Amino acid sequence: xxxxxxxxxxxxxxxxxxxxxxxxxxxxxxxxxxxxxxxxxxxxxxxxxxxxxxxxxxxxxxxxxxxxxxxxxxxxxxxxxxxxxxxxxxxxxxxxxxxxxxxxxxxxxxxxxxxx
Numbered sequence: 001x002x003x004x005x006x007x008x009x010x011x012x013x014x015x016x017x018x019x020x021x022x023x024x025x026x027x028x029x030x031x032x033x034x035x036x037x038x039x040x041x042x043x044x045x046x047x048x049x050x051x052x053x054x055x056x057x058x059x060x061x062x063x064x065x066x067x068x069x070x071x072x073x074x075x076x077x078x079x080x081x082x083x084x085x086x087x088x089x090x091x092x093x094x095x096x097x098x099x100x101x102x103x104x105x106x107x108x109x110x111x112x113x114x115x116x
Contacts, residue, residue, distance in 0.1 A: 022103075023054030030059075030099050038098035044088045045102055049074025052081055059099065064091060 030041075039060050043052055046063030047070045055061050056078060064084040065071050071083050084093060088102065 017104075019050045020054050023051055023058075026051075026101065026103075027055070027058050034098070036098040040095075040097045041099040041101065042093070042097040043101050043103065045104075046070075046074055046083065047104070049077045049081065049083070051101070051103055052078050056081055062093070062097075064088065064093075 039058075041055060041059035041061045043055065043061065043063040046052055046065050047067075049063060052061050052063050052074065061078075062082045062084065063071075063074060063078075064086050065074070066085070066087050068085055071085055074081075074083055084091070
């Protein structure tokens with residue numbers, strides 16, 4: 001979906017967002033409300049992996065995205081992080097996670113209440 005603009009995503013969003021601060025806030029919320037002792041986090045619609053680059057210091061992270069160009073950037077940024085090319089509305093990774101995130105309004109691309 002964003003293949004044509006993937007190379008510009010970081011430039012655009014870094015001017016508007018503080019990914020490190022967002023990851024810190026998210027980490028605090030997760031620790032406050034967590035219901036498991038595990039540390040596995042899946043970032044659905046991870047894009048270029050900027051949030052993962054911060055979250056990987058606190059969690060055992062994985063990401064998924066439908067756009068291969070965004071994932072290519074995420075793989076360069078986070079070579080040690082498992083990243084999956086799949087649709088957030090229909091995926092099975094064969095394991096469970098303690099935390100699942102879907103950040104920056106990406107859930108809006110699912111389009112219907114039935115899809116999630």
